Amino acid sequence: MRITDKMAIDAARQGQGRAVRQFTEASRVASTGLRVNAPSDDPVAWSMKVRQDAQLERMDNRTRTLSRAGSDLNTAESILASAGDLLEEARSLAVQAANGGIDAQTRLNMSGQINALRDSLIGLANTRGSNGYLFGGTATAAAPFSAAGVFTGNDTAVALEVADGVTTRANASGAMAFTVAGGRDLMADLQAFATALSTNNLAGIQGAIGTMEAGHRQLVTAQVTTGIAAERLHSSVEVTSGAMLSVATARANAIEADAVDAFTSLSLTRAGYERSIAITRELLQVSSVTR
Amino acid sequence: MPSLFSLLNVARDGMQAQSAGVSVTGQNISNVNTPGYVRRGVVLSARAFGQDSTGGVSVLGISRSFNRFAHGRVVEEHGRRGAAAARAEALTATEASLTPNSRTVADRVNAMFQAFDTLSGAPGDAAARLEVLQQAGNLAQQVSSTAGDLATQRDELFTQARGVAGEVNTRLARIATLNRAIAEATALGDAGADLRDQRDLLVQEVGDRLGARSIEDATGQVTLFSAGTVLVEGGNASSVSVSLDPANNLRLTVAQPGGATTDATAGMTQGTLGGLREARDVDIVAAQTSLDQFAFDLATAVNTAHAAGFGLDAVSGRNLFAAPAVVAGAARAMALDPAVIGQPDRVAAAAAAGDIPGGNNVALQLAGLASRPLGAAATTPAERFGAVAADLGVRLQSALAEEQLRDDTVYQAETLRESAAGVSLDEEMVNLSKFQRAFEASTRVLRVADELLDTLMKSF
DSSP: OOOOHHHHHHHHHHHHHHHHHHHHHHHHHHHHOBSOSSGGGOHHHHHHHHHHHHHHHHHHHHHHHHHHHHHHHHHHHHHHHHHHHHHHHHHHHHHHHTSTTOOHHHHHHHHHHHHHHHHHHHHHHTOEETTEETTSTTOOSSOSBOTTOOBOSOOOOOEEEEETTEEEEOSOOHHHHHSGGGTOOHHHHHHHHHHHHHTTOHHHHHHHHHHHHHHHHHHHHHHHHHHHHHHHHHHHHHHHHHHHHHHHHHHHHHHBOOHHHHHHHHHHHHHHHHHHHHHHHHHHHOOSTTO | OOOHHHHHHHHHHHHHHHHHHHHHHHHHHHTTTOTTOOOEEEEEEEOOBSSSOBOOEEEEEEEEOOOHHHHHHHHHHHHHHHHHHHHHHHHHHHHHHHSOSSOOHHHHHHHHHHHHHHHHHOTTOHHHHHHHHHHHHHHHHHHHHHHHHHHHHHHHHHHHHHHHHHHHHHHHHHHHHHHHHHHHHHHTTOOOHHHHHHHHHHHHHHHHHHOOEEEEOTTSOEEEEETTEEEEETTEEOEEEEEEOTTSOEEEEEEOTTSOEEEOGGGTTSHHHHHHHHIIIIIHHHHHHHHHHHHHHHHHHHHHHHHTSBOTTSOBOOOSBOOOSSSTTTTTTOOBOTTTTTOGGGSOOBSSGGGTTTOOHHHHHHHHGGGSOOTTSSSOHHHHHHHHHHHHHHHHHHHHHHHHHHHHHHHHHHHHHHHHHOOOHHHHHHHHHHHHHHHHHHHHHHHHHHHHHHHHHHTO
8 A cells, every 4th residue: 555645744744643532531531530421421329329428418408407407306305314313302391391300481482392393394395406396396486385385296207217118206205205105294294293382282292202203204105216317316426427338338339430540541552642642743753855 | 660869759758758757746745635636647658669660658648546435435434433422412512511520400409308308307497388389480490491401402403504504506517517517527538636525525525414325427527316205316416405394303305406396304314414304303392391291290380389388377278380281391380389489488288287387298298299209190390300311311421422423434445435535645755756756867868869869970
């Protein structure tokens, strides 16, 4: 085959064009660390990346939401523990007041203490969390207990997703903890106890020992239930965080470049490009025109 | 028997012939970089030496080293490469529109579902409600602007196609003019090499833009076929025009010199126009259709879940997105429902009026859409968009591979043609020396003849 000057130059240009394209691509991969930047780089890997990005976003947000709800449940658990302490204190006062040696004036004074405990309990039951009142069910905007101790909230569970399609309760039940829905209406029991004290009703006072104990057990049960729910949320956060790591690793494998491969490729393509330039220079120097 | 004087004629012929050789070589050298130039050669012939002739050399003409088969292959491959390159270039722009580096529609989808998820954890929170509106609005805007970009790109490709058709017409007219000039030159005994160079280059340029095939007749004129019809026949050229059919697809019409018009759309598969048509009316349309279906399904799914819930104002039945009536155009029309714009309280999170403000069942359902199949497909919303983009990625990848393949086949075809028609400076340098030496030798013959005559004259 006849070889003309144009053929030689075209061959050099063709080779050099290919070398510079490969070098540019290798530079891009090495500098960004990404093998896949656009769908056309690897459509399958890009699809996987989109799916994994969605998973990561979902799991990341889920961990934040669950952490916040878990934190609220921890607060509720702590509130219920404090409420239990109040009931324990009320039970102690009931035991003291049931002593036959206590006079009516002392019992009247003790009724003031019980009213104070009841007010404290109402205050605790009206504690706010990051998302409104903790014990109002879905009625989070208004205090669930009136000053008279009347429950105005509800027992609707607020669920959160802990995994795709799997939900768990994420709010404490004020109704089960403080109202007759859980067995005893604590506010009413304290009110009755205070009334028994102020009226020096010994039978009522003796009965209050049992109701205070029952109320305490009710609060402990609610505290345990809330603690378990909080623990479930926290463990879900941990599980989700672990899953996020797996998904992030899979995402990296799908679209990120191996550093060793990337820099090896960069070196190889640079060497190829340099050789291509050198060959083109040689080619252009060899000519019978100058002889 | 030839006379001594005839020796002068032999020397003269030799000098003339070698001068012609030097001229042709110079012509080749000066045109070494001229596009379409086909190398020339001087055709010499020895005069018969005999009783009545002194011999010598005569210049029969100038040859043109043209290989029609190789040229035909180049034109054909240029047509294929033109199509692949135009398609790849168009789809590269489409890919950039569909998947910008900063935030894609899939990212916006994720952000919206993230906002729903946040709302499920804080259904009464005003900031969480505002975030839902913000992210849903961002998604709708990006889907709409992406659909708008695709539509704009189709408009631009139409404009580009019309421009290319104009370029084709210019070349068709020049080919017809050159055909006439070549026929006249041929009739006068001239090969019309320069005219042929120009015409064959124009044929190749038409091939680049529309694909082409040419057949040369005895008069040197070519009949040019393209898009399944005759575009140039002798000195008559048709003209092509690109318009839009009722379905908004490109239509190629050929107007024959006699006034008749034919629809050559089906033959528009090669060259830049073929590539533009494939990208515009097949690839981008596929992306538009998928994006419309995606937008329709997403808006419908979100609206269905949202309408079942209650806003903080205890009102139910509201859409979050403006309800799309039909699939076609759903992406371009995607927007927040006017009833919820700027009204975070109207975002539904609770499943019952009694659950307000802490009820989050609907917010949970909305957030859960992120991991549930969307519409009839078995993929989640983000995956659905990923599939739209991946489909385009496959098409672009295929177009780029085709372009690279055609680059190689064009290179091979051009190499084959260049091998026959190209100018080699090395060869021309040798030819230059060859003709120079021969010219010098002819002058030597002249000198010898002159000396012989001088000797003869002095002997008297």
